Structure formats: C-alpha cells, structure tokens
Amino acid sequence: MVNEVTGEEVLLTQPYRWGATVSQVDFELTKTRGQWDVTEATATALRTRDYPExxxxxxxxxxxxxATVDYVNQVVATSTEELTTLTSRYSDTPILDFIQQVQTETVDAALGGTEWADLPVLSIAAPFSREAxxxxxxxxxxxxAGLYVFDNTLEAVQMTGAQVxxxxxxxxxxxxxxxxxxxxDPETITNADGTPDYNYDVLSGVDxxxxVSRPVGERVTRLEIDGEPVADDARFVVAVNNYRRSGGxxxxxxxxxxVVYNEQLEIRQLLIEWAQERGVIDPADxxxxxWQLVRNGEPLLD
Structure with missing residues (x-):
C-alpha cells in the first residue's frame, strides 16, 4: 500500500484470528540533524503456540x-438427536436449517406491518465449520458458537427471482x-479454485x-417455490449476514x-436465544x- 500524500510504502499487518498469531513490527530508525526518521519497517507473524504461556x-x-469458560459451557437446550455439519457442503442438513429457521423467523417477525410483510422470506447460510x-x-x-463462528449481524434485502x-x-x-x-466422491468435488467453505451459500425458502455436471453458470436446473417455477420478476426478502450483504x-x-432489515442483531446470539426460549432443538420443527446436487437430472449422491 502506498501513502497517497508522501508516495511512501505503508506497512500493513493483520494477525490471524483468535490470537493464533501476533504481529511483531520492527522499525529501523535513523537520526539526521537531531530528528529521528523511520527508514525501514518490517512485520513478522509469530505463532503463539510456539511460545510458553x-x-x-x-x-x-x-x-x-x-468467567468465559463458565459462560460457554451453559446448557441452552436439549437436542433430540445428534446434528452435524459434516456433510453440509454437499448435502442438505438439519443443522444449517437451524440457522435458516432462526434468521427467517427473525426477519419475518420484524417486517410485519411493513410494505414487505407479504413477500416470501428466504434465508442464506454457509457451512462455516466441518466439525460443528x-x-x-x-x-x-x-x-x-462452534456452528456460527463469526460475529456477523443479520440483515435482509429485497431481490428478484432472476437475482436469486x-x-x-x-x-x-x-x-x-x-x-x-x-x-x-463428494469429498473431492468442493472448494473449486480454492473457494473456502464460508463462500458456499445454501438457500432456504425455495426448492x-x-x-454439477454442467459448466459454471449453468447449474441451477430447478428453482421452485410452492411447486411452481420461480419467475424472474418475483420478489423476495432474503435474510443474509452483514459480511455477505456488504459484498464479502x-x-x-x-x-x-x-436493505429492508438491519437491526444490528448478532446472528450467533439470536441462535442462542432461540434455543433458550424453546429448550428443545428438534429437526422436525x-x-x-x-436442495440437492444432481447429474443429468438425477440425484448425484443417492
């Protein structure tokens, strides 16, 4: 990066998440006529695991x-069965629909009485973790927190069928x-061109x-709502996180x-509160x- 005023290079450094690294920044100083100038700056990423506590x-x-450990170990609900993200990258799973349900309910309730109240609410979620x-x-x-690892907030936008x-x-x-x-082998068909899992979005509210036997850009072979094809000019409200809405x-x-909804509510906290209020997490709810992956119209993984 270059300082637009001085034309000099500017050092940027960003440690990795959750304290996995810290940045060590070293400056070389030169004293000229009683004034110190920074003549060189370098940054090194240090892995915290390599150093004793x-x-x-x-x-x-x-x-x-x-206090943090006690907080995160609080029980908020009982799950009727084990739910996992293990296959969420290539098959529809209940644990992602848990996120979709909370996002959909939150936006739908907030839009009651507004001009968007009668529009179908769709929701977008991504498999952030393979181990949740x-x-x-x-x-x-x-x-x-292991399922929703980022501090994203919930927003919603209006989109057309063609845009969806x-x-x-x-x-x-x-x-x-x-x-x-x-x-x-489904484990080998994801992350094309290095795309991370968090940039693969699953959509609820439509079928x-x-x-994936077709080229990129020609893969959505069925898009329906209530058993009917989605029209290009159909209007939807789509629940998204702030990272995606801002262009991420x-x-x-x-x-x-x-933007039709943005109350700055953290999605992870919404998930926690939904679970606490109901006390039971049951996929039947x-x-x-x-959605499914297909090849020539037939399910790919069945």
Missing amino acids: DPDVLAVTDEAHQ VFPEGDVTIRDI RDYLEESASYFTQVPDTGPV YDLD GGFPHVSTAP FYVEN
Whole structure:
C-alpha cells in the first residue's frame, strides 16, 4: 500500500484470528540533524503456540478466562438427536436449517406491518465449520458458537427471482465439474479454485437443484417455490449476514439490493436465544430438504 500524500510504502499487518498469531513490527530508525526518521519497517507473524504461556499474564486474566469458560459451557437446550455439519457442503442438513429457521423467523417477525410483510422470506447460510456438532442431549453455548463462528449481524434485502438464480449460480461455482457418468466422491468435488467453505451459500425458502455436471453458470436446473417455477420478476426478502450483504465473497446483486432489515442483531446470539426460549432443538420443527446436487437430472449422491 502506498501513502497517497508522501508516495511512501505503508506497512500493513493483520494477525490471524483468535490470537493464533501476533504481529511483531520492527522499525529501523535513523537520526539526521537531531530528528529521528523511520527508514525501514518490517512485520513478522509469530505463532503463539510456539511460545510458553506467561504466568503473570495468566494470573491477570484468570478471572475473566474462567468467567468465559463458565459462560460457554451453559446448557441452552436439549437436542433430540445428534446434528452435524459434516456433510453440509454437499448435502442438505438439519443443522444449517437451524440457522435458516432462526434468521427467517427473525426477519419475518420484524417486517410485519411493513410494505414487505407479504413477500416470501428466504434465508442464506454457509457451512462455516466441518466439525460443528450438536450432541444428542445437552447443547451448550459453546456448541452453538462452534456452528456460527463469526460475529456477523443479520440483515435482509429485497431481490428478484432472476437475482436469486444468479446468486445460486455463483454459489454453485464452489463445486468442481463432475463427469457425466461414474462414481463421485463428494469429498473431492468442493472448494473449486480454492473457494473456502464460508463462500458456499445454501438457500432456504425455495426448492432447487444444482447440476454439477454442467459448466459454471449453468447449474441451477430447478428453482421452485410452492411447486411452481420461480419467475424472474418475483420478489423476495432474503435474510443474509452483514459480511455477505456488504459484498464479502463477491456474490452478485446482494450488496446493491435494497436493505429492508438491519437491526444490528448478532446472528450467533439470536441462535442462542432461540434455543433458550424453546429448550428443545428438534429437526422436525425446522428441517426441510429443499436442495440437492444432481447429474443429468438425477440425484448425484443417492
């Protein structure tokens, strides 16, 4: 990066998330006529796991650390069965629909009495983690935080049917094109061109097929609502997180679509509160199998 005023290079550094690294910045100073100038700046990423814990720091932070541990271990609900994200990248799973349900309910309730109240509410979620699990039985705040690992807030925009289709086409570029015939290992067809899992979005509220034997841009072969094809000029409210709405991931239309809801509510906290209020997480209350990967019109993974 270059300072537009001085024309000099500016050092930028960003440590990795959750304290996995810290940045060490070294400056070389030169004294000229009694004035110190920075003549060189370098940054090094230091992995915190390579350094021993400092007992003085542990002592100062112990109370706050224990309070955090106690908080995340609070039980908020009981799950009727084990739910996992293990296959969420390539198959419809109940645990992502848990996110979709909470987002949909929140936006739908907020839009009551507004000009958008009668529009169908769709919802977008991504498989942030491959290891997230709600165990059968007690579900804690830690479990929910493991499912929704980012501090995103909830927003909603208005989109047309054509825009929703474009959005899904972009999401479907996450998959490598598969051959027309032969066995397919689902573990090998994701992350095309290095696309991270968090940039693969699943959509609820409509039914759709993604034909991953087709080229990118031609994969949405079925897009329906209530058993009827989605018209290009149909209008929807789409619940999204603030990262996606602000353009994160480069998805089409969403960053320029009219915003109809933005109350700055953190999605993770909404999930926690939904679970606490009901006390039970039961897929029968929210799981809808609405999408699948196909090849030549037939389910790819059945």
